[in-house]
Amino acid sequence: MKMNKKYGILFAVLVVSVLLVFATSVGQSKEPGVEEIKIGIVAPLTGGASTTGTDMWQSAVLAAEQINAKGGVDVGGVYVPITLVKGDTETSRESGVKAVTKLITEDKVDLLIGGFSSGITYADQVVAAEHKVPFIITGASSPIVTRRTDIDTSYFFHHCPTTDDYPEATLLFVNEVVKPEIYERFNFSEDRPLRLGVLYQDSKYGEGVYEGIRKAIEKHNLNMEIVSAEKFKMSETDFRTVLTVIKESKPDVVYVAAFLNEQTLIVTQGRKDVGMNTIYLSVECNDDPDYYTGVGRWGEYSIQESRFSPYAIPSGPIHEVVEKFKEDFKNRWGTSPSMMGASTYEGVYIAAEAIKNAGTLDKEKVRASLVELEMPQIVEVMQNGVINFSSDYRESKFALYMEQLIWNESVGETRPKIVWPDSIKETDFVLPDWYEPGSSPAATATATKATEECKTLWYFDEESLKCQQKEFCGMYMYKGLRTFETEEECKAALDKYLREKREVKETPAPEEPGFEAFLTIASLLAIAYMVQRRRK
Amino acid sequence: MEPGVLIQILVWGLYAGCIYILLAIGLNLIFGVMKVVNFAHGELLMLGAYATFWIYTLSGVNPYLIIALAMIILGIIGVFIERLCFRPIKGTGKLNEIFLSLGLIYLFQNLAALLWTTDSRSIHSPYSNVSVSVGSVRLPLDYIIIILFTIVFLIAFQLFMKRTTIGRAMRATSQNRDAAALMGINVERMDMLSFALGSALAAAAGSLWLISGQIVDPYMGSIPAIKAFAVVIIGGLGSIPGAIVAGLTLGIAENVVPLFMQSFAGLLGVSMSFTAWKDTIAFFILIIVLVIRPTGIFGEKGE
Numbered sequence: 001m002k003m004n005k006k007y008g009i010l011f012a013v014l015v016v017s018v019l020l021v022f023a024t025s026v027g028q029s030k031e032p033g034v035e036e037i038k039i040g041i042v043a044p045l046t047g048g049a050s051t052t053g054t055d056m057w058q059s060a061v062l063a064a065e066q067i068n069a070k071g072g073v074d075v076g077g078v079y080v081p082i083t084l085v086k087g088d089t090e091t092s093r094e095s096g097v098k099a100v101t102k103l104i105t106e107d108k109v110d111l112l113i114g115g116f117s118s119g120i121t122y123a124d125q126v127v128a129a130e131h132k133v134p135f136i137i138t139g140a141s142s143p144i145v146t147r148r149t150d151i152d153t154s155y156f157f158h159h160c161p162t163t164d165d166y167p168e169a170t171l172l173f174v175n176e177v178v179k180p181e182i183y184e185r186f187n188f189s190e191d192r193p194l195r196l197g198v199l200y201q202d203s204k205y206g207e208g209v210y211e212g213i214r215k216a217i218e219k220h221n222l223n224m225e226i227v228s229a230e231k232f233k234m235s236e237t238d239f240r241t242v243l244t245v246i247k248e249s250k251p252d253v254v255y256v257a258a259f260l261n262e263q264t265l266i267v268t269q270g271r272k273d274v275g276m277n278t279i280y281l282s283v284e285c286n287d288d289p290d291y292y293t294g295v296g297r298w299g300e301y302s303i304q305e306s307r308f309s310p311y312a313i314p315s316g317p318i319h320e321v322v323e324k325f326k327e328d329f330k331n332r333w334g335t336s337p338s339m340m341g342a343s344t345y346e347g348v349y350i351a352a353e354a355i356k357n358a359g360t361l362d363k364e365k366v367r368a369s370l371v372e373l374e375m376p377q378i379v380e381v382m383q384n385g386v387i388n389f390s391s392d393y394r395e396s397k398f399a400l401y402m403e404q405l406i407w408n409e410s411v412g413e414t415r416p417k418i419v420w421p422d423s424i425k426e427t428d429f430v431l432p433d434w435y436e437p438g439s440s441p442a443a444t445a446t447a448t449k450a451t452e453e454c455k456t457l458w459y460f461d462e463e464s465l466k467c468q469q470k471e472f473c474g475m476y477m478y479k480g481l482r483t484f485e486t487e488e489e490c491k492a493a494l495d496k497y498l499r500e501k502r503e504v505k506e507t508p509a510p511e512e513p514g515f516e517a518f519l520t521i522a523s524l525l526a527i528a529y530m531v532q533r534r535r536k
Numbered sequence: 537m538e539p540g541v542l543i544q545i546l547v548w549g550l551y552a553g554c555i556y557i558l559l560a561i562g563l564n565l566i567f568g569v570m571k572v573v574n575f576a577h578g579e580l581l582m583l584g585a586y587a588t589f590w591i592y593t594l595s596g597v598n599p600y601l602i603i604a605l606a607m608i609i610l611g612i613i614g615v616f617i618e619r620l621c622f623r624p625i626k627g628t629g630k631l632n633e634i635f636l637s638l639g640l641i642y643l644f645q646n647l648a649a650l651l652w653t654t655d656s657r658s659i660h661s662p663y664s665n666v667s668v669s670v671g672s673v674r675l676p677l678d679y680i681i682i683i684l685f686t687i688v689f690l691i692a693f694q695l696f697m698k699r700t701t702i703g704r705a706m707r708a709t710s711q712n713r714d715a716a717a718l719m720g721i722n723v724e725r726m727d728m729l730s731f732a733l734g735s736a737l738a739a740a741a742g743s744l745w746l747i748s749g750q751i752v753d754p755y756m757g758s759i760p761a762i763k764a765f766a767v768v769i770i771g772g773l774g775s776i777p778g779a780i781v782a783g784l785t786l787g788i789a790e791n792v793v794p795l796f797m798q799s800f801a802g803l804l805g806v807s808m809s810f811t812a813w814k815d816t817i818a819f820f821i822l823i824i825v826l827v828i829r830p831t832g833i834f835g836e837k838g839e
Contacts (some may be wrong), residue, residue: 048755050654202812231812235759237750240548240813241791248541261656261751268749272664273676274544294658294751 006071034361036083037073039064039351040103041344042124043139047091048235049116052340056114056139058333058457059341060084063348066328073352076359084351085109089120096124104131110361111136115346116340118142118204126151134367136350138343141166141285143203146393155363157370158395159350159387160343161307163208166283167255168216169400170305173420174253175222177402178279178303181431182252188437189470193225195438197251199266199276201258202231209257226252227438232262239266242275249278250439255281257450264294271298277436279303284400288338292405292413301432304403307380308342312403312416314381314424325379346429350387370394381424388457390463404429457483458490465498467491540672545791551748553787554686555741559764560694560779562737568710568774569730572622572633576640577738578761579648584610584739585752586648589657590755598662599680603743604697605722607736614735614783618728641758648754682744689740690780697776706730710774759815766818770825772835779835790817 041060044053071079087103089096103109104127112128115121116139127233128135129151134159137145143162146153179194198213200206210229217224228249230242243266246254254276256266263286270276280302282291287306292299306312313322325345329337337345350373355361357369358369383397390397400426403416418427457469461481467490472483482497484490563577574580592599605831612727621640625632666677697703708716709726717723741760767786771778794810794817801808825833 032702047653048753140703168554230809233812233815236812236814237756237759238548238552241545241795241814244541244548245795245811248538261753264656264658265749265751273548273679275667275674290655294656296660 002423012396027031032073034078034080037075037080037111037352037355037361038083038085038098038109039348040085040087040107040109040112040114042087042089042100042112042116042121042135043344044091044120045086045088047089047095047419049091049239052116052139052338053089053091055338055341056116056344057084057086059329059337059345060113060348061169062329062332063345065332067348067352074356075361079503082348084348087112087114089116089124089174091117091120093120093123096120097127100124100127104128104133110354110363110371111172111351111366113351114138114344115140115145118145118208121145122148122204125153125156129153129155132363132367134345134351134354134370136364136370138347139340141283142208143393143395144204144208146395153394153511156394157350157389159347159389159394160396161203161284161398161400162212162395163257165213165398165400166305167209167212168219170255170303170402171213171216171222171224172220173280173303173305173402175220175224176252177429178431182437183428183434185431186437191468191470192225193223195227195250196224197228197246197249197254198226199230199232199239199246199254199256199258201262202233206231206257211256211291213255218287234259234262235273236262237265241270243270243274243276243387247274251278253279253281254436257283258286260286260288260291260294264291266301267295267302268298277434278438279431279435281305286337287403287416289336292415295405295414297407297414297521299405301430301435302405303419304401304405304416306339306403306416307398308337308339309403309416310336310338312418312426314401314418315426316381316424317385318377318379318381322379342379346387349378350375401425457485458487458493459483460490460497466493467494542792543670543673544675545795546788547673547675547679547683549685549788550784551787552791553784554683555745555760556763556767556787557780557783558686558689558737558741558744559760560767560783561690561776562734562741563764563768564771564774564776564779565730565737566705566734567768569706570618570622570727571713573637574731574734575634575637575761576644577734577764578759578809579641579644580610580614580735580738580755580759581742581745581760582645582752582757583613584742585734585746585750585756586652586657586742586777587739588743588746589659589752590652592643592659599659599743599747600685601662603685603740603747606739606743610739611732611736614732615728617735618731622731623724623727645754645757652754656753656755658749658751659746661747661749678748682748685740685744689737693737702729714791763818766822768832770822770832772832775832777835778832778834786818786821789821790814793817814825 043056044050045057047082061084064084066080067073072081073079085103085107087099089099100112103112112133112135114471115125115135115137121137121140122145125135125145126482132155134155134157135158138159141160142164143164146156146158174194182188183190198210200210207366216222228246229250230246232239256263258266263282267280270280282302282304284306287309289310313319326336353364353375354369356374357373358365370389371394374386377385377387381399383399385394389395401418402420404419405414406417408415418424418426456469458467458469459481460467467487482493484493559577559581560771563574566572566574584606586607588599588602591602591605600793617640621636622633625636661678663677663681667674668677668680705716705721705730706726708719708721709723713723765787767779767782768787771782797810798808
């Protein structure tokens with residue numbers, strides 16, 4: 001009897017459970033088995049980069065709320081809401097790995113978005129690769145995140161300009177706009193290479209930018225010379241010595257690859273303490289209200305590469321969309337969005353579009369959908385106005401622009417104005433009166449204009465030992481320059497000069513001791529030591 | 537390298553040395569009297585900088601005049617730390633003291649983040665546009681003021697320690713605590729005063745750091761603190777003259793040595809930048825000193 005009662009209760013429980021399951025699943029307009037789209041937001045919500053991470057999270061939340069307000073994402077004909085899950089990297093590699101592992105194994109997210117800092121993303125993406133989870137990377141600038149060969153990167157989509165993109169746009173701008181202004185004011189010859197000083201962070205990001213600079217110069221055959229390349233450790237605060245070293249190399253412009261706090265100190269210390277009155281070039285991550293507050297007047301006329309600015313909005317069709325995004329963000333969070341926030345916001349929309357196109361949450365199908373994705377730009381200007389990922393390394397291409405910081409008396413800070421490209425610029429580039437160029441014998445305070453007497457002459461000098469022709473204006477003479485009316489006179493003089501140079505018996509200058517000298521001295525010392533020991 | 541450039545770099549090194557000296561003397565004072573290593577000393581520098589920032593932002597007063605106020609505020613905080621944190625655990629073991637001060641690091645960092653957020657803060661000195669020409673070298677006035685301030689602080693500190701009753705009592709306590717107690721010196725009060733004075737010196741270092749154009753955020757104290765520990769060990773635990781010599785040496789070395797290394801590498805035909813090795817220089821010097829003289833330059837055996 002007792003056994004029958006027990007089995008009876010068990011059977012009743014089973015029936016009730018089955019009925020409950022049916023009851024909860026009936027009447028819901030969702031894809032069978034899919035109740036929500038879970039997206040993990042990988043960002044530094046605590047630690048040194050928490051300001052950026054918080055912005056990324058807030059932007060993602062805004063995007064998700066907007067999508068959900070319209071019913072959610074259409075997944076195979078039914079609308080599914082997005083649920084965001086925080087993955088706090090705590091601005092460290094170890095915590096980044098932990099965060100991504102938790103998102104994938106415990107929270108069971110369908111997709112990842114975010115990833116600030118190339119170094120941290122480099123570590124935590126390994127986990128995503130192992131589990132084959134699509135990851136839209138919106139915060140790491142090193143191209144290595146989709147180009148590394150030690151893991152399968154086919155699930156990673158890089159929606160952030162790379163360290164190759166920043167220098168390319170920046171140096172093209174310098175070549176087209178800044179260099180002509182400098183050369184015109186100081187009467188430099190077109191043959192003279194622009195002198196570029198580089199100061200970069202000792203990290204994947206900094207080294208990536210430096211490599212990008214070299215690639216850009218080579219790719220576009222720019223007449224530029226890197227006269228100084230110095231590194232600094234991440235989070236460094238005292239740049240005076242290294243800036244003094246760069247100043248000694250006499251650059252025309254200084255390209256800095258640094259984070260916000262570092263960039264602020266570099267520009268202020270460079271101008272205020274070291275007295276290097278040059279044009280400072282900055283990478284986009286510093287287009288931030290804190291930067292404008294921090295640099296004060298010292299940052300005036302410096303150049304900021306950007307794709308989303310808190311203050312400047314490109315003209316054209318995107319203007320209205322960006323204004324609305326900023327307004328929505330301010331209404332939701334009470335502050336302005338930053339660049340990383342903008343790309344993370346787009347990341348959520350990209351994910352939604354890819355899932356909609358895939359019609360499923362199957363990760364492989366979503367990945368394939370991301371590969372094929374093509375959608376209109378959202379709040380950041382993209383090349384050709386379209387968001388898509390390249391077929392080789394799954395990188396999206398942004399249309400970067402250049403801003404110049406101009407002092408705004410009413411707010412007591414500098415504000416960025418877009419100065420390039422012409423299609424979206426707000427104002428012209430200004431070469432400030434206090435600007436001091438790099439080394440050139442012809443550079444004097446009394447810069448002359450084309451209104452002075454000019455004549456076309458043949459010339460050679462100690463740097464370029466060949467006859468060339470160009471226009472000389474005003475006071476153009478410098479040591480080693482020789483000018484002639486005709487090409488024949490120039491060639492004859494050059495031949496004579498070269499002959500005399502070969503014949504002259506100069507007192508040989510002592511050669512600097514090289515490695516051989518070091519080895520010889522070390523060997524002699526070692527022999528002397530061994531002889532002494534034997535005697536003992 | 538031009539002599540003018542070298543002089544300018546020496547000045548930067550001198551400035552850095554001044555900050556390390558102020559921080560290290562405070563650390564030495566606390567250790568000397570209380571025999572406690574305060575790992576949260578860098579956070580006291582950070583709080584001192586924030587105190588100056590806050591008062592300057594609210595009042596607009598010349599930041600150099602705010603230094604004294606910041607020192608008083610941190611002195612009071614130092615009293616509370618000693619009374620509420622270190623005194624209850626005195627005598628319970630060194631490990632407890634170490635973990636307590638490590639805990640204070642996180643407490644102060646998070647407190648600062650709560651009060652001022654993690655955003656970086658800075659102020660602009662009223663003399664930031666002023667430079668003084670010394671021969672062919674142009675030196676910003678702020679750095680000259682900072683170096684002079686440090687000299688004045690050190691002189692005042694030495695006079696305090698040598699010529700005042702309290703100073704002599706603190707020195708007696710650091711030399712022999714039991715004997716000092718037997719002689720009627722209130723050693724617990726000396727602990728409190730030494731912590732207050734050490735905190736005040738850290739506040740001075742933080743204020744000067746901020747005024748020179750540096751940035752303050754809740755996490756900025758760790759690197760200067762590590763350097764201060766290196767200075768203390770190089771100079772000798774408990775030695776004030778040692779802290780001065782070591783602080784200057786470290787400040788100048790970390791600015792000048794990378795350049796010499798770069799020049800030496802150039803002679804060997806290697807083009808390489810060593811400026812990112814600044815911090816490494818400090819610990820390299822530390823290792824050399826410890827190998828040659830484990831007690832530090834001016835340290836005594838037994839410490």
